[in-house]
Amino acid sequence: MEQRDVAGREFSRSGLVVGIIVLLVAAVGLGGALWFGAKLQQQAQSPEGIAESILKDRKGAPFFEALRDNYPKEFADYTALLSRRVREGATREQxxxxxxxxxxxxxxxxLDEFVQAPHGDLNLYRQMEIQLVETMQQEDVRLCGQYAxxxxxxxxxxxxxxxxxxxxxxxxxxxxxxxxxxxxxxRKIPKGDISEADAVALVxxxxxxxxxxxxLEVWTDPARMARARPEQQCAIGLYLLKGIVEMPHAPADRVTGWLASQKLP
Structure with a gap:
């Protein structure tokens, strides 16, 4: 069967959205929460003390430094939230x-800013996500399937x-x-389906x-994708990421933006 025929028939909006294997939006939320896997510094209860603690944390520092440097208001709001909840006696899990x-x-x-990021920034994100999925695949394929x-x-x-x-x-x-x-x-991000040309190139x-x-058949069938073994879910996620980075710059960025936009509520 011609590859164009397969892509044209199977790349529906619903199939691709459910088969988006990349948890673009939730990655930052998960990453930010990881700091709480370390011992909560109860003595650092002020916003300034919280900020100092999280910026010193080896595991979480790269994220919090990026947040502080690029979105200082969000960083200040976040440390204020943590300070308040620590002083209120919230548990680590809360x-x-x-x-x-x-x-x-x-x-x-x-998110609207992310989808308009320069190509170099988007490509770096994609490359790092490939490394993440490959690492998950080696360390815990069940987690990789859940991420997918x-x-x-x-x-x-x-x-x-x-x-x-x-x-x-x-x-x-x-x-x-x-x-x-x-x-x-x-960048012009499609509001409906991506173009046939982009779909064919991606597949x-x-x-x-x-x-x-x-x-391919599993990826474009939501029910089968949900039932697939973690190994297959993870592998399909990696195929998607690698498929995008091998596209020319403009369509790769367009597809990345389109996929990210599908995660809006």
């Missing part, structure tokens, strides 16, 4: 969950290298969003990356 929700909301506020399906939740425990990679992805998201704010690309590259016809 703060972790609230951190996730706050970070996710912050990410969505800046967008079902990771606050409180999830991550293996060491996965946690480090997730923070890096979150930091690169913030950097890309700031790039889109300061130097918007004026072709995914097949070149190793995706089988069976994988």
């Amino acid at each position: 703060i972790r969950a609230e951190s996730f929700i706050w970070m996710q909301a912050t990410t969505q506020r800046h 399906m967008g079902t990771l939740r606050p409180g999830t425990r991550y293996p060491p290298q996965t946690a480090e990679r997730l923070i890096e992805v979150a930091a690169s998201w913030i950097t890309a969003s700031a790039g889109g704010r300061d130097h918007p690309a004026d 072709t590259n995914m097949r070149h990356a190793g995706m089988s016809q069976t994988d």
